[in-house]
Amino acid sequence: MAKQFLDIKDVNTSFEMDGKYYNAISDINLHVNSNEFLAVVGESGCGKSTLAKTIMGLHDPAYTKISGQVDFEGHDLLKMSEKQLNHYRGSKMGMIFQDPLSSLNPLKKVKDQISESLDYHTKLNSKQKNDRVIKLLGEVGIDDPKLIANEFPYQLSGGMRQRVLIAIAIACEPDLIIADEPTTALDVTIQAQILDVLRKIRKENHSSIILITHDLGVVADTADRVAVMYAGQIVEVGTVQQIFEHPLHPYTRSLLRSMPELNTTSDDLYVIDGQVPSLKKMPKTGDRFAPRIPWIKASEHEKNPVMHDVGNEHFVRCSCYKHFYFPDQKKVSENNG
């Protein structure tokens, strides 16, 4: 039986702006089982990166407030000192970032950037480190690892750079890998290759992967479970099947309906009106998604929406899902009635 080795409880992260703190993610409760592939989806600005950086401890404490608990193999990451955290980062958990070019130091060779992780977490000598770097580059699908190891980031293509970032993240075979939109900056064919690399790593290293994406399309045949985020909150969590076959929350359903792959005719493509509220404009009460589905009566939403267990570990926020319909569907039912 898989055990919950990452358990996020009641996490809130807020940023200081003009002397006041604004919540970027609220009441996050989420767990990851060992060797599980979890996808976190949501439009840009929903707080996905904030969540990832909260887990990794990458926020600047000078202007960030974090509350709650992030238990990792039984230890609360949020209570750790910077020094304790550095034992975990790189060795037990690694992160892959969205922009492969800016995430690599332009002045350092690929091999030095990968072996930097080995410097802090292993006792390998320089020859062994070199061999390990070459092996890692091979594992992430680079054909000529010896050559690439001696290149600088600017000499590589976007896909190559992303592979190098993955090699950095998996250098010490961490149990948890967080990939924050690793394919957003890449073309479609390269995207598929990068996802393949992630799937392979998960299988061979038995690690858990949190894949953050705004593209539900990449999730269906990669993830085990999906967490949907909207405006800093998780609005629905379930297995891939539950989310794709029985989506409940209006936001999940809108996202799915706006996926080009599922809607073969382009005139049928659904567009979610409006946008994710900024931190300063976040509604204090009520369903945060309500303003974008104005045809749903206010009384259908909960005042302070909470998560509901709909069985089999499928959770959804707010009971409005029971009354949700798309505008065109409404018309159909009215005509019929």
Next chain:
Amino acid sequence: MWKTILRRVLIMIPELIILSVLVFLMAKAMPGDPFTGQINPKDSLTQIHHLMRINGLYDPWYEQYWHWVVHLFHGDLGTSYEYQEPVTRIIAQRAGNTLWLALLTMILTYVIALPLGIYAGRHEGHLQDTLVRIYTYATMSVPFFVVLVLGSWIFGYGLNWFPTSGSVSPTASGFLPVLLSRLGHMILPAVLGALFATSSITQYLRSGIIDAKHSDYVMTAQSKGVPMKAIYKHHIFRNALLPIAAFAGYSITGLLGGSIFVEQIFSYPGMGLLFLNAINYRDYTVITALVLLYGFLNLMGTLLSDIALSAIDPRVRVK
């Protein structure tokens, strides 16, 4: 790497040719002739024409240019009308003074600017940063010559801490006393020059450190478990400092330009003072030689910086 350097040096050849042609044409365009002052006033105009002819001054300009270049390569830049000495010798006597002063100024500039820039960048937005920024704005908003005049007035004439003219005391003898006397003459102008030059380097370094601090690659390093101290050393300082170290070559331009003010106000016998005097006395051969030399030193400075930058930043090498 070597290819980049070779290419960069080769580019300098046309630059040098253009510089020399411009300087030569400028010299030609200057009013007057070199003989009127040298011959007996009773001699006729035809005598001057004769001298002009036998000296090749009526030849086409490109032939004259060619002669000039040949002489240049033999270290012959002509004779100063004012000093009645070879120009090369006059310049050689003074170039050392200017270059030592420039070097000392540059060292002081970096000694002041590096810690200030690092300190401000590291404590971005805090009191330390604000103080450094007040300093840089203050030194930037006061004109250079005001700083010099005030400095020499207060620390030279007023407090009498430093000499206010010359490059060495005439009474000093022996290696150490001469060296100390030279340093004593340089220190005040060098410090004032450095105070002025620090502001731009400090600001440049401060923003370099802040940019590096907030860069994505620093976050990557953090996610590897690298302690912040090591990140500062291997990623932030390195990436912010190296371009600034390379910048030293470019700053030669500023120093040479500044030396004209500094040497005038401190009556310091260097190339800058020589240049001003040469302009006063219409000493054209000296002016030409100095313009050529300044131009050459600037090109060399840029060359040094370009090479240093390409050694540091691999991205520069591709272009």
